[in-house]
Amino acid sequence: MENLGNDFLDYLVDDYYDVDNFDDDSFFGDDEAQRNSDAESVDDDFEEDFEMLRQSKSRTDTSALEARNGKDIQGIPWERLHFTREKCRETRLKQYKNYENLSRPREDLEKECLQVEMGHAFYNFQFNTRLVKSTIVHFQLRNLLWATSKHDVYLMQNYSVLHWSSLLRRSKEVLNVAKPVVPTLKLPGLMSQPLSRVQISTMAVKENLIVAGGFQGELICKYLNHPEVAFCTKITANDNAITNAVDIYRDSTGGTRIMTANNDAKVRIYDAENFSSLGCFPFDWSVNNTSVSPDGKLLAVLGDSPGCLITDANSGRAIGCLQGHLDYSFTSAWHPNGHILATGNQDTTCRLWDVRKMSESMAVLKGRMGAIRAVKFSSDGRFVAMAEPADFVHIFDSQSGYIEGQEIDMFGEIAGICFSPDAESLFVGVSDRTYGSLLEFNRRRDNKYLDSMI
Incomplete structure (x- = not known):
């Protein structure tokens, strides 16, 4: 799979730099590559660097009040560019080319x-910060x-x-993988490695646990309330070993x-307690995503196939196959009632x-x-949100039969979306060199009076 770049916002930046007296101090300038190549520097200077970033970038953040007064929610200075936001959106829609693995009539x-x-x-804009910006390793993931609460992302x-x-x-760094990652949990037979x-x-x-998957088949597990990594290993020696998805869930026994x-x-x-291996289910194609039903009994398996397998979560035995998508799928989610499954596909649709x-x-x-x-x-099942690779997040109301929606229109690659556990907040991570x-x-x-107090 080839990695497709997105330099559209770089075009905006280049245009912005043409403006006279442009003043936008950038913390992540030419020094970023040097800091990333020096793991010790990243670790030792993180708090100092963040404070510098906070001071230099705080004016580029956007509040709800500023947005109501006309400021772009991402801080893009359209009034100083050579084209309008509307023209930029029109051009973007015409030029964007969706990536396809399967060319089928649509x-x-x-x-x-x-x-x-x-x-x-359904959800009102509250705040945008450029103090943190997401990084994407693979364009399809x-x-x-x-979010573990409406205040913790x-x-x-x-x-x-x-x-x-x-x-x-x-922000605070909770896991650094630039330098050697050493597991601290020592148990007999535990297949861990630095x-x-x-x-x-x-x-x-979830569940007081961070689980991260790596581009070379790595798996890292760290408890939120412990400073060190508990378990890490390379789970496969296969040359094509990307860990495409990880999940933390409760099985049917709790x-x-x-x-x-x-x-x-x-x-x-x-x-998740001792990180011992409990099972391995083989399939006929690369697995891009899995999700377990709320009762822990069913497993949705999606990958390099148009179909989505529904299997027994404990044995991996196939129960059925959902047919309808035209390309490969990379995301899925269960409704809290355990009956409805949403699948996202490269054919530009989400099927329920x-x-x-x-x-x-x-x-x-x-x-x-x-x-x-x-x-x-x-978490209450009221809304389903879906994100495209760039620019658009859509929210649909299940109570209307999914025929009432909200479209969040922005610019930039989307690294992820998440609702807070209480469903009161929705977060969107934007990956971009300048407007991330x-x-x-x-x-x-x-x-509404509460919002006016912020």
Whole structure:
């Protein structure tokens, strides 16, 4: 799979630099590569560097009040550019080329899609910070953002996993993989090994645990309340070994488990307490994503195949196959009721399936211009959000039958999306050299007077 770049915002930056008296002090300038190549410097100077960044970039952040007064939510100075935002969006939609693995006729796809009434505002813009910016390792993998509360967000930036506090508006490094990563948990028979210079391709943060997967088949597990890494290893020696997805879940007995999906066509399960291997399920194609139903009984397996397998989560035995997508899938999510599964595909659609009736999808939701790389349900099941590779996040209301929606329109590659566990916040990670940031949206309520106090 080739890595496709996105230099569209760089064009905006170049245009901005043509403006006279341009003043935008950039902390991440020519020194960034040098800092990234020196792991000790990254580790020792992180707090000092962040304070410098906070002072130099704080004016580029955007609050809800500033946005209401006309400031662009990403801080892009359209009034000083040679073209309008509308013209930029028009050009972007015309020029963007969606990546496809399978070239299949798609003329009838539009007919299947729901006619959605956009323009609703389920989540209001709250804050955008450029103090943290996500990094993407592989262009097809966009699961690099997690929220453990409406105030605590975890994201991947270069060789670090950062914790962002939306209350304090500060970040803290919680995992550094530029230097050697040494496991500290010592148990008989535990197949752990030191790692170094890991490129994190995917991550999950739940149950007081960070789990990160690497571009060379690595697996790293760290408890949030411990400073050291508990367990790490290279789970496969296959040359095509990317860890495409990781998940932390409760199985049908209530035990906490870790699941990995790899390019070597295997799904592996580990005990989250002692990190022992509990099973390995082989498949006929590279596995790009897995998700376990809320009751821990069903497993959705998606990969380099248009179909999505539904298997027994404990044995890996196939139960059924969901057919309808036209290309490879890279994301899935279960509704909290355990009956509805959402799958995102490179055919630019998200399909909703009732697994009690697997013969056809119950609804098809269409993106604006690209593949659906990330899908999330809110914890109350009210909303499903889906992210394209760049520029667009869509939110659909399940109570309307998914025919009422909200479109979040931005510029830049999307590294991940996540709802907070209480469904009160939605976060979007944007990966870009200049306008990379973390966007925060708050659920719209009738208590509008509270927003005026912020």
